[in-house]
Amino acid sequence: MSAEMDRTAPPVxxxxxxxxxxxxxxxxxxxxxxxxxxxxxxxKDGVEALDFLHKRGKYTDVPKPDIIxxxxxxxxxxxxxxxxxxxxxxxxxxxxxxxxxxxxxxEDVLRTYTLHAxxxxxxxxxxxxxxxxxxxxxxxxxxVVTLPNGK
Amino acid sequence: MPxxxxxxxxxxxxxxxxxxxxxxxxxxxxxRIKPAEYRRWRKQFLANIARPFEPRRAPSAKGSxxxxxxxxxxxxxxxKALRVAQELIEALPIPVFFKARDGKHLGANRAWEAYFxxxxxxxxxxxxxxxxxxxxxxxxxxxxxxxxxxxxxGTRSYELEVPVHDGRFRHTLNYKATFAGAxxxxxxxxxxxxxxxxxxxxxxxxxxxxxxxxxxxxxxTATAAMPGVLAAFCETLGWACGARWSRxxxxxxxxxxxxxxxxxxxxxxxxxxxRESTYQPGQAGFIRRVLxxxxxxxxxxxTAEESFLRGKxxxxxxxxxxxxxxxxxxxxxxxxLEFFHRDTQQPDEWLLKTGAAIGLQIGxxxxxxxxxxxxxxxxxxxxxxxxxxxxxxxxxxxxxxxxVMSSRFVERTGIDPGPFMGRxxxxxxxxxxxxxxxxxxKGQLERHEPFFDFEMERxxxxxxxxxxxxxxxxxxxxxxFRGYRGVGTxxxxxxxxQSVLRAAxxxxxxxxxxxxxxxxxxxxxxxxxxxxxxxxxxxxxRRYGDKLDGDAxxxxxxxxxxxxxxxxxxxxxxxxxxxxTRGKELRPVPAQSALDRALANLRAAIESSAAQITHDTLxxxxxxxxxxxxxxxxxxxxxxxxxxxxxxMRIHVGVQDTEGEWRFSVADNGxxxxxxxxxxxxxxxxxxHTRDEYAGTGIxxxxxxxVIDRHRGRIWVESAPGKGSxxxxxxxxxxxxxx
Numbered sequence: 013m014s015a016e017m018d019r020t021a022p023p024v025x026x027x028x029x030x031x032x033x034x035x036x037x038x039x040x041x042x043x044x045x046x047x048x049x050x051x052x053x054x055x056k057d058g059v060e061a062l063d064f065l066h067k068r069g070k071y072t073d074v075p076k077p078d079i080i081x082x083x084x085x086x087x088x089x090x091x092x093x094x095x096x097x098x099x100x101x102x103x104x105x106x107x108x109x110x111x112x113x114x115x116x117x118x119e120d121v122l123r124t125y126t127l128h129a130x131x132x133x134x135x136x137x138x139x140x141x142x143x144x145x146x147x148x149x150x151x152x153x154x155x156v157v158t159l160p161n162g163k
Numbered sequence: 164m165p166x167x168x169x170x171x172x173x174x175x176x177x178x179x180x181x182x183x184x185x186x187x188x189x190x191x192x193x194x195r196i197k198p199a200e201y202r203r204w205r206k207q208f209l210a211n212i213a214r215p216f217e218p219r220r221a222p223s224a225k226g227s228x229x230x231x232x233x234x235x236x237x238x239x240x241x242x243k244a245l246r247v248a249q250e251l252i253e254a255l256p257i258p259v260f261f262k263a264r265d266g267k268h269l270g271a272n273r274a275w276e277a278y279f280x281x282x283x284x285x286x287x288x289x290x291x292x293x294x295x296x297x298x299x300x301x302x303x304x305x306x307x308x309x310x311x312x313x314x315x316x317g318t319r320s321y322e323l324e325v326p327v328h329d330g331r332f333r334h335t336l337n338y339k340a341t342f343a344g345a346x347x348x349x350x351x352x353x354x355x356x357x358x359x360x361x362x363x364x365x366x367x368x369x370x371x372x373x374x375x376x377x378x379x380x381x382x383x384t385a386t387a388a389m390p391g392v393l394a395a396f397c398e399t400l401g402w403a404c405g406a407r408w409s410r411x412x413x414x415x416x417x418x419x420x421x422x423x424x425x426x427x428x429x430x431x432x433x434x435x436x437x438r439e440s441t442y443q444p445g446q447a448g449f450i451r452r453v454l455x456x457x458x459x460x461x462x463x464x465x466t467a468e469e470s471f472l473r474g475k476x477x478x479x480x481x482x483x484x485x486x487x488x489x490x491x492x493x494x495x496x497x498x499x500l501e502f503f504h505r506d507t508q509q510p511d512e513w514l515l516k517t518g519a520a521i522g523l524q525i526g527x528x529x530x531x532x533x534x535x536x537x538x539x540x541x542x543x544x545x546x547x548x549x550x551x552x553x554x555x556x557x558x559x560x561x562x563x564x565x566x567v568m569s570s571r572f573v574e575r576t577g578i579d580p581g582p583f584m585g586r587x588x589x590x591x592x593x594x595x596x597x598x599x600x601x602x603x604x605k606g607q608l609e610r611h612e613p614f615f616d617f618e619m620e621r622x623x624x625x626x627x628x629x630x631x632x633x634x635x636x637x638x639x640x641x642x643x644f645r646g647y648r649g650v651g652t653x654x655x656x657x658x659x660x661q662s663v664l665r666a667a668x669x670x671x672x673x674x675x676x677x678x679x680x681x682x683x684x685x686x687x688x689x690x691x692x693x694x695x696x697x698x699x700x701x702x703x704x705r706r707y708g709d710k711l712d713g714d715a716x717x718x719x720x721x722x723x724x725x726x727x728x729x730x731x732x733x734x735x736x737x738x739x740x741x742x743x744t745r746g747k748e749l750r751p752v753p754a755q756s757a758l759d760r761a762l763a764n765l766r767a768a769i770e771s772s773a774a775q776i777t778h779d780t781l782x783x784x785x786x787x788x789x790x791x792x793x794x795x796x797x798x799x800x801x802x803x804x805x806x807x808x809x810x811x812m813r814i815h816v817g818v819q820d821t822e823g824e825w826r827f828s829v830a831d832n833g834x835x836x837x838x839x840x841x842x843x844x845x846x847x848x849x850x851x852h853t854r855d856e857y858a859g860t861g862i863x864x865x866x867x868x869x870v871i872d873r874h875r876g877r878i879w880v881e882s883a884p885g886k887g888s889x890x891x892x893x894x895x896x897x898x899x900x901x902x
Contacts (some may be wrong), residue, residue: 035695
């Protein structure tokens with residue numbers, strides 16, 4: 013399977029929940045360098061994220077995301093609450109959620125809440141590492157999502 | 164009385180009447196018997212009792228030396244009567260003797276012979292002077308009594324101490340009666356001796372004991388009583404002097420305390436000599452023996468007895484015999500009494516027994532005075548204690564009503580105890596105590612349990628609370644509950660200090676938790692701008708690197724490096740603050756598995772450094788297992804980091820079992836540390852090397868110290884540059900019941 017072939021496939025719909033402009037941009041930049049053809053949707057807080065997922069308000073016409081990149085420190089409704097709502101909604105619970113944390117410490121704390129995120133990623137300071145992280149999400153997507161197509 | 168049956172004793176009585184001088188006709192008439200019958204009885208009687216008891220030679224007609232001026236006929240009559248009387252008294256158990264008017268002995272019975280140890284037949288015709296050759300004063304007294312009796316015939320009795328067969332003196336009661344010859348003249352006397360020694364001695368002993376009892380009852384101390392006691396003994400029994408010896412039971416030393424003697428300077432000098440020194444325990448010596456054995460001792464002649472160490476001095480004072488007896492109280496020998504006699508005295512059982520009784524009496528007295536002294540001391544101590552103590556003393560009766568309250572109460576609290584007297588503790592309000600608090604206290608009292616530090620709040624005179632702490636114990640007399648007694652303390656100051664302390668503690672805890680929260684939030688929030696700086700600098704370089712010159716790239720390199728380091732510092736600071744905030748509860752865990760996990764985490768570093776790591780068998784400890792892993796990991800990681808490049812790395816993890824705690828050690832053969840840095844290395848972000856030499860922020864040992872502090876242990880380093888380092892930390896042992 014090559015990147016060329018992927019271009020023919022429908023784009024991967026990614027929902028990025030991130031209030032920090034810099035981080036959002038950085039994610040976009042990193043995805044640009046990845047192999048997956050994607051469609052990045054960006055919302056800035058937890059309330060918007062849930063509107064998006066439930067296709068409410070201005071989001072009536074959006075696709076169901078294939079993967080959610082969720083920052084924790086969000087205005088209005090924080091990442092933990094968003095995660096909890098996603099995981100307790102039968103229509104949304106199967107969407108993979110990657111939780112983006114600021115520090116290892118924060119990740120440890122989160123684990124104690126036993127909110128079942130599919131993956132935790134600590135945002136690195138180093139750009140190279142960040143790109144690697146986003147690419148690892150890319151790879152994750154390729155392995156997990158291409159399987160049903162192959163059936 | 165016809166038909167009367169005459170037995171032998173009655174017949175003898177009748178015959179005796181005749182022998183005493185009553186005429187035959189008078190006797191026959193009186194007893195209504197025939198003269199022939201009387202004569203037959205008399206013949207039979209005399210035939211039965213007659214013994215060869217007569218003087219060896221018959222008196223001559225010219226007159227006997229025994230009974231001068233007596234006719235032959237009279238002599239025969241009287242000799243006959245005498246013989247019968249002698250036969251009669253022969254069997255008596257008391258000594259009886261006869262003397263003629265000139266004092267010469269006519270005869271004596273068997274008891275007399277045994278009493279004086281004298282052959283009576285050989286003694287006939289001898290005088291009392293010859294009986295008491297060695298004691299002329301005794302003979303003279305008998306002689307004087309006889310003289311008196313010759314002048315005033317009749318009966319006499321008197322007491323006299325006389326030497327007997329074994330040379331000892333006995334108390335005798337002497338009965339004497341004159342008898343007349345046929346001519347009516349006093350012919351001689353008959354004497355009987357009753358030995359009253361036992362009675363005398365009983366009286367003497369009683370007299371001594373009475374006197375001593377009186378002295379002891381009137382004396383407050385043994386010292387005051389002793390001279391009188393010693394005098395009572397010596398004066399009553401004729402001993403020259405006495406002394407009391409005391410004994411220091413702890414060291415065994417003894418000394419002569421009190422003495423008594425009549426006014427005899429030589430004896431007084433001897434006694435003064437005894438009093439002068441303290442004697443040490445040992446084998447030899449008279450008093451030592453008595454104190455050692457607890458038995459009385461007797462020395463017949465102290466001047467000839469080697470074991471009597473004061474022999475010379477005693478001889479100079481004219482003392483001969485000595486005896487000593489223990490003063491006892493139960494099995495305890497408190498001291499001894501010692502007596503000296505001027506003459507040689509044979510051991511006397513009676514005296515020893517009497518002495519033992521006195522020793523016991525004095526022992527009891529001393530025990531009692533000792534108890535009284537101790538009671539007085541105890542009372543004095545109690546008075547001092549209550550006088551000096553800032554606490555007050557109180558008592559309650561069986562119904563828990565206050566009966567006694569010392570004055571210290573009002574002095575300390577300013578509260579008048581009056582209204583509380585006769586009332587129970589719970590009869591008055593105490594704002595700090597609830598109904599159930601009171602019920603608990605009441606229950607304790609009803610179970611007669613002691614109680615400690617029961618705190619009550621009472622309203623003081625100015626309306627301000629006074630805090631009291633009361634401690635008490637139940638009082639029992641003859642196993643019967645009598646109430647409570649105890650002490651009380653004004654703890655108002657303590658309470659005030661406690662509340663200040665508590666406020667300070669609460670404030671500290673709050674600020675501490677705020678600080679931790681602050682550190683966490685601050686370091687967390689610092690990450691984001693850092694990431695922006697780092698990431699976008701890198702993005703700049705990535706996208707526009709070819710448009711920048713070398714300097715610009717260098718500068719951007721410094722920015723990224725700084726941001727990366729700051730990120731690490733923040734991570735480390737977070738880790739450090741989390742030791743306190745995110746620690747788990749301590750519970751028993753195997754230290755061995757913590758070490759195993761630490762070694763697994765460090766596998767890459769261990770392999771690349773080719774470190775050889777050995778360890779003792781590690782025990783279970785009370786710990787947060789995650790932090791214990793971190794501890795081992797940091798210490799071993801440190802050792803690996805600061806290894807000598809030129810030597811194979813060796814690390815040993817040891818443990819020592821010391822009292823109450825385990826002492827762990829991580830010893831390496833690394834580069835070592837100078838002593839001046841031993842403390843500094845455990846402080847946050849303190850480094851001894853540049854980052855170029857050794858990487859790291861300097862948080863590892865600070866975290867170790869914080870972990871160990873949290874586990875109530877200690878951590879330190881023993882090291883010298885080039886000699887390797889040993890990091891030692893202690894952990895408390897698991898107490899029983901913690902498993």
